[in-house]
Amino acid sequence: MEDLIVPIGVPITIVCVLLVAACVVSMAFSGGLKYPKVQIYTLDQKWTHKPLLFSATDIAPMTLERHAEPEDVDGGTASGKW
Amino acid sequence: MASGDLAHNNGDLTTASGALPMGTVITSSGRVSAARFPGDAPTTPPFSRDDLVALDDALKESSEVAQVRFSVFIGDLGADAVSDAKAILGKAPEPYNGALIAVSPNTKDVVVVSGKDVADRVNDRVAQLGVSAAITSIRQGNLIDGLVAALHVMATAAAAS
Numbered sequence: 001m002e003d004l005i006v007p008i009g010v011p012i013t014i015v016c017v018l019l020v021a022a023c024v025v026s027m028a029f030s031g032g033l034k035y036p037k038v039q040i041y042t043l044d045q046k047w048t049h050k051p052l053l054f055s056a057t058d059i060a061p062m063t064l065e066r067h068a069e070p071e072d073v074d075g076g077t078a079s080g081k082w
Numbered sequence: 083m084a085s086g087d088l089a090h091n092n093g094d095l096t097t098a099s100g101a102l103p104m105g106t107v108i109t110s111s112g113r114v115s116a117a118r119f120p121g122d123a124p125t126t127p128p129f130s131r132d133d134l135v136a137l138d139d140a141l142k143e144s145s146e147v148a149q150v151r152f153s154v155f156i157g158d159l160g161a162d163a164v165s166d167a168k169a170i171l172g173k174a175p176e177p178y179n180g181a182l183i184a185v186s187p188n189t190k191d192v193v194v195v196s197g198k199d200v201a202d203r204v205n206d207r208v209a210q211l212g213v214s215a216a217i218t219s220i221r222q223g224n225l226i227d228g229l230v231a232a233l234h235v236m237a238t239a240a241a242a243s
Contacts, residue, residue: 035118035122035124036123036124037124038126038127038128039128040128040130041187043187043223043225044223046188047156047157047158047186047187047188049127049128050157051155051156051157051158052154052155052156053153053155053170053174054137054138054141054153054156055141055151055152055154055174056138056142056145056151056152057111057175058111059142059145059146062145062149062150062151062179063176063178063179063199066178068172069178071198072172072178072197072198073177073178073195073196073197074168074201075181075195075196075197075198075199075201075205076195076196076201076204076207076209077164077167077193077194077195077196077206078194078206078210078212078213079163079164079167079191079193079194080213080214081190081191081192081217082190082217082221
């Protein structure tokens with residue numbers, strides 16, 4: 001058993017030391033990379049973002065699924081400007 | 083982004099999981115979860131976390147109270163805003179049982195459209211209530227507050243009728 005300490009233990013130790021060194025080097029070189037902050041939109045700005053569609057997804061379906069038809073969206077409508 | 087309620091980024095989203103970009107998955111709730119790499123531009127909506135949580139909660143509560151699947155669209159609408167809003171509602175979950183509040187910040191349009199199955203509850207009058215509620219807050223510079231107010235007003239009116 002003692003004969004195996006050197007042939008197995010030394011390579012494992014070297015590999016561990018190299019991995020730690022690689023992590024330190026990688027952290028040192030990635031320190032300058034920051035996640036850009038989200039620019040909060042206000043209504044006095046021009047909207048330059050992609051269109052966004054929000055809908056509650058963590059609720060149970062309210063109806064049975066069915067094939068989409070063009071008249072599915074023929075309900076109430078209203079519009080206005082600010 | 084607020085947890086849960088962002089359904090999709092209209093237009094660019096690929097629903098087939100195999101076609102999603104690296105580091106992106108569709109969760110069991112249908113939400114797209116994507117890893118962001120250092121240096122990448124933010125892909126989260128340009129609103130504060132509190133605003134997104136408020137919109138998240140309002141969408142869920144309104145949908146459950148009224149049994150109408152509410153959705154909110156923010157983006158450019160064309161010259162025929164109502165027609166465009168109807169096309170967007172068609173891409174939302176359960177469009178026949180849904181209602182959409184669409185806001186076009188650049189043209190200052192607010193449009194509400196609803197699906198065929200809820201036309202008697204989210205009718206023109208209720209839709210107009212939603213538009214009025216949204217415009218009141220939006221004129222004060224509060225976009226998300228306006229959307230939340232419109233959702234609550236329409237949900238209450240739809241549930242009562």
